[in-house]
Amino acid sequence: xxxxxxxxxxxxxxxxxxxxxxxxxxxxxxxxxxxxxxxxxxxxxxxxxxxxxxxxxxxxxxxxxxxxxxxxxxxxxxxxxxxxxxxxxxxxxxxxxxxxxxxxxxxxxxxxxxxxxxxxxxxxxxxxxxxxxxxxxxxxxx
Amino acid sequence: xxxxxxxxxxxxxxxxxxxxxxxxxxxxxxxxxxxxxxxxxxxxxxxxxxxxxxxxxxxxxxxxxxxxxxxxxxxxxxxxxxxxxxxxxxxxxxxxxxxxxxxxxxxxxxxxxxxxxxxxxxxxxxxxxxxxxxxxxxxxxx
DNA sequence: CCCTTTTATTTAACATGTTAAGTACATTGC
DNA sequence: GCAATGTACTTAACATGTTAAATAAAAGGG
Numbered sequence: 001x002x003x004x005x006x007x008x009x010x011x012x013x014x015x016x017x018x019x020x021x022x023x024x025x026x027x028x029x030x031x032x033x034x035x036x037x038x039x040x041x042x043x044x045x046x047x048x049x050x051x052x053x054x055x056x057x058x059x060x061x062x063x064x065x066x067x068x069x070x071x072x073x074x075x076x077x078x079x080x081x082x083x084x085x086x087x088x089x090x091x092x093x094x095x096x097x098x099x100x101x102x103x104x105x106x107x108x109x110x111x112x113x114x115x116x117x118x119x120x121x122x123x124x125x126x127x128x129x130x131x132x133x134x135x136x137x138x139x140x141x142x
Numbered sequence: 143x144x145x146x147x148x149x150x151x152x153x154x155x156x157x158x159x160x161x162x163x164x165x166x167x168x169x170x171x172x173x174x175x176x177x178x179x180x181x182x183x184x185x186x187x188x189x190x191x192x193x194x195x196x197x198x199x200x201x202x203x204x205x206x207x208x209x210x211x212x213x214x215x216x217x218x219x220x221x222x223x224x225x226x227x228x229x230x231x232x233x234x235x236x237x238x239x240x241x242x243x244x245x246x247x248x249x250x251x252x253x254x255x256x257x258x259x260x261x262x263x264x265x266x267x268x269x270x271x272x273x274x275x276x277x278x279x280x281x282x283x284x
Numbered sequence: 285c286c287c288t289t290t291t292a293t294t295t296a297a298c299a300t301g302t303t304a305a306g307t308a309c310a311t312t313g314c
Numbered sequence: 315g316c317a318a319t320g321t322a323c324t325t326a327a328c329a330t331g332t333t334a335a336a337t338a339a340a341a342g343g344g
Contacts, residue, residue, distance in 0.1 A: 016276055021159040095293075
């Protein structure tokens with residue numbers, strides 16, 4: 001027999017998005033652990049890669065991290081010498097964050113593995129469906 | 143000019159899912175704050191609503207919460223008398239969680255508001271697209 | 285200039301995410 | 315029965331999410 005209250009609960013957009021995200025992240029978490037970095041730290045490293053540097057706010061936007069979280073994450077990444085920071089000339093409120101040697105090294109090692117996992121997901125769902133999914137997620141995010 | 147590294151970063155499934163989820167949650171967070179409950183506490187309340195009771199593990203499955211998080215959440219919900227817990231007869235390892243009066247009251251008040259916000263999202267994206275999205279998210283989560 | 289307002293980042297406090305370890309009870313196989 | 319193994323839940327420790335408040339510097343207006 002059906003339980004309409006249960007259905008309403010299970011068919012729920014935030015949870016459907018969360019479940020899908022957890023499934024996807026399940027593929028990537030083992031890779032992250034290899035380098036002892038968190039998912040959020042990896043987002044920061046990826047956002048900085050190939051850039052001359054980014055200010056903290058710009059980094060927060062790109063990584064979807066809130067400023068207080070990012071402050072702590074950058075502190076940890078600096079301690080591990082994955083990134084460096086410096087004041088912005090002409091505006092001492094701003095900080096410029098740059099990827100350092102060790103951070104670039106992690107990117108070089110992780111990136112191919114990450115790409116390979118992504119290809120698996122693409123293969124499983126199908127490229128066409130995946131493209132549709134991106135489109136719909138984008139529509140939703142506007 | 144285009145930066146292929148940036149594109150690879152921005153077009154990234156976990157972040158696309160996260161961004162979409164944040165957009166959706168942006169609609170619901172003000173409602174949650176009205177009753178001073180968190181998103182996760184609301185998931186627990188919804189999962190319990192209309193049920194005679196659920197064991198902690200079953201609740202964790204339904205709400206996509208990890209057991210250690212759920213332990214703390216249930217403690218908070220019990221202190222606020224939104225739920226009650228009791229040992230399961232015949233197996234003293236298990237706990238049965240039930241929604242209490244105050245929890246049901248919160249559900250009654252929140253549920254219509256939540257439903258109204260959901261309808262807004264549905265209207266904005268379109269029912270057909272939304273259905274397709276659910277389908278794709280489901281495919282991904284298998 | 286100086287005072288007010290805005291902007292960029294950090295700190296604080298509490299809730300949750302995450303992995304590992306602990307605890308207590310149940311089950312299994314001998 | 316009982317020792318070994320498995321199951322259900324909790325605790326611990328540290329990272330991040332979230333909101334509010336603090337800090338410091340820049341911008342603007344008189």
